[in-house]
Amino acid sequence: MQTLAALIKEKPPYVTILIAYTNAAPVQDQVVEIGEVQYQKSDRGIPDALRTYMADYEEAIRFLSSWSDVPTTVAFQSDLFSDSAMPRLLNYLIRQRTTLGPQLSPSYGKLALRAACPVSGCDLEEKHGLLNDYEWSSSGRSIIVFRCPNHGPHTIRLSHPAEVARLEVNAPTYNLLRSMIHLFDTTKHHIRVTGADYSGMHQETLLHRPLAAWSAATGLARGRTPHILHAPLIVVWSGTKLSKPLYVRDGAHASLKYSGMDRFCSYAQLRDRFGGNGDEGLRIIWDIFIGIFARSRYEGRAEIVGNEWHFRRLPVCIMYESMAMDGYILLCLHGNLFHFVTPVVTLPTDPPTS
Structure with missing residues (x-):
């Protein structure tokens, strides 16, 4: 990397790399179907499942960061949902769920918001958001009601940051929320690097269309678009x-x-x-x-x-x-x-x- 930078006459800007781990994937053999509704346990709920490979990731990233002379940090889905702007964005998604649900989850037509059952040792979560209910507090913030097949309903209040950080979403919703957060941040230039399988019509339909509708409806991030590099x-x-x-x-x-x-x-x-x-x-x-x-x-x-x-x-x-x-x-x-x-x-x- 230093060799490549030396070939450029002007000094390149300061760059850091954030490795965002998606630790909300289902754990193998922990997906069940009850009454035609799918439930799962995610890597996040079973720490041993994630630790199996994390040491390899951390070692490889340490080498690559050293060779490129580019500092690297890591984050998980909970870090994104801990952003101060997240409750506002989730409120928008929930109010527009009849439109966004079919766009972001065409097979099920629902917002794929989920949270693991808080009962110790359970950690089951309904995968596609089919049974979710949405209520509103006196402050206008949404309350999401989830249902565990073993322990009944449990809630996430968007007015409580610690509860919001427990939320998980499917990949298209995650990409949308992440791009919204990046567009909110005017102190940095965010360039997201993702696989080329997320390019083309997939991206046009599941990201740019709802982003444009959000900006037009709220006046936020007007004229700004996410910068995404589709890696080979x-x-x-x-x-x-x-x-x-x-x-x-x-x-x-x-x-x-x-x-x-x-x-x-x-x-x-x-x-x-x-x-x-x-x-x-x-x-x-x-x-x-x-x-x-x-x-x-x-x-x-x-x-x-x-x-x-x-x-x-x-x-x-x-x-x-x-x-x-x-x-x-x-x-x-x-x-x-x-x-x-x-x-x-x-x-x-x-x-x-x-």
């Missing part, structure tokens, strides 16, 4: 992103294991493969991606204009020979997708069938 996805032969099958089913990408390339799917395996203090394998991947920018500039595919990198003549296909990685890595940048293959790896003649 690493995809497999089927076109799906590499990470998706890993948490959808067990044993996904078994062929990578047969070819000895399963370390691309697991930081723990990458670290174990190279030993040392854990950074050797990750450093190889880091150098490869930094090399994309350097080589693209050398070959005339990129140039620096002011403080910006301008790319042209895509797709870019670069092959790296890495003895440490046991062969070649072919990275093809096409639009906003990275494809990687290992063309010189020989698979077993008869791979296991189980």
Whole structure:
């Protein structure tokens, strides 16, 4: 990163990176259906489920922050819901729920607001907000009534910040609220980096349309739009992103294991493969991606204009020979997708069938 910054004549602005963990995903084997209503326990309610992988994340982020010389902090969904502007924004969403519900959750038509049952050891939450009721206090703040199948109704009062911080939402609602918070903050320039699977019509329908309606109705953030960088996805032969099958089913990408390339799917395996203090394998991947920018500039595919990198003549296909990685890595940048293959790896003649 320092090498890239040195190529730019003007000093780049001060940058920090915030890693926002979505710890409201359902825990495997903790989703139940009762009377055609889905309930779940989230990672947030079962700390051991989150701690299983957090050490790996923290270690990898520490290395990347050190190599890039960019300070990094982390946050969870509760931190976003602790923002002082959140009750005001939630009030707006609740008052507009008959319109926003079908937009943000087309399959169910409801605002997917949820909160875990506060009874110790329960932590069940209704996933899609189908049973939620909304009441209003004398101050005009909403009171959300949730229902636990085991312990009955419980409430979140928007006038109580500690209770608001317990709320969880589905991904489209989370993206909308996060963008609203960023637009409220005029002291910083927020650039959100997310996967390219959130680009295109998905983003237009589930984010920009309700944002524009909110600004027009309230007069807030008028003329401002969120700045979002859609990072390239690493995809497999089927076109799906590499990470998706890993948490959808067990044993996904078994062929990578047969070819000895399963370390691309697991930081723990990458670290174990190279030993040392854990950074050797990750450093190889880091150098490869930094090399994309350097080589693209050398070959005339990129140039620096002011403080910006301008790319042209895509797709870019670069092959790296890495003895440490046991062969070649072919990275093809096409639009906003990275494809990687290992063309010189020989698979077993008869791979296991189980």
